[in-house]
Each structure stands twice: as structure tokens, then as C-alpha cells.
Amino acid sequence: MNSEIEIILPGYHANFLGDIRTEEIFSFLEQLKEISQTLSGIAELSTMEGLINLKSEINNLGHIQWT
Numbered sequence: 001m002n003s004e005i006e007i008i009l010p011g012y013h014a015n016f017l018g019d020i021r022t023e024e025i026f027s028f029l030e031q032l033k034e035i036s037q038t039l040s041g042i043a044e045l046s047t048m049e050g051l052i053n054l055k056s057e058i059n060n061l062g063h064i065q066w067t
Contacts, residue, residue, distance in 0.1 A: 005052070009066070018051040032056070 001022060007014045024047055031043035035058045045054040055067045 018047070019049055020047050020052065024048070028054075036062075 001020060002017065003020050005014075005016055005018055005020070024045060028043060028045040031041075035041040035043050035056070039058060039060050039062055041058060043056045043058075045052055047053075056064050057067075058064050
């Protein structure tokens with residue numbers, strides 16, 4: 001699926017077009033749900049084409065570090 005992707009973070013804003021599969025988004029969403037319930041772990045979104053490589057790690061206080 002060709003999508004417009006927008007990322008907004010403090011001090012950073014990006015827009016770009018790229019292909020991302022529904023399965024990739026669904027898997028990332030399921031991982032985010034899991035780490036938010038357990039307050040531990042890592043959720044990763046990586047596209048087959050290498051367009052996006054996003055990693056989120058949560059600590060026991062619920063703070064998420066994005067890389």
C-alpha cells in the first residue's frame with residue numbers, strides 16, 4: 001500500500017511517501033499493545049523495503065524511548 005507517512009516529534013517533522021504493508025502496521029500495533037500492558041519489552045516497525053526501521057522500548061514506569 002502506497003502511503004503518505006508523517007512523523008511529528010518535538011524538534012522533528014517529516015513527510016514522505018512509501019510502501020508499507022497492512023501486516024507490518026498490524027504487527028507493530030500488536031507489539032505496542034503487549035509492551036503497554038506488561039510495561040516491558042520492545043516493539044519494532046520495519047518495512048520489507050527498508051523504508052522504516054522504528055524501535056520503541058518501554059520501561060517499568062511506562063516511558064517509551066524511540067529509535
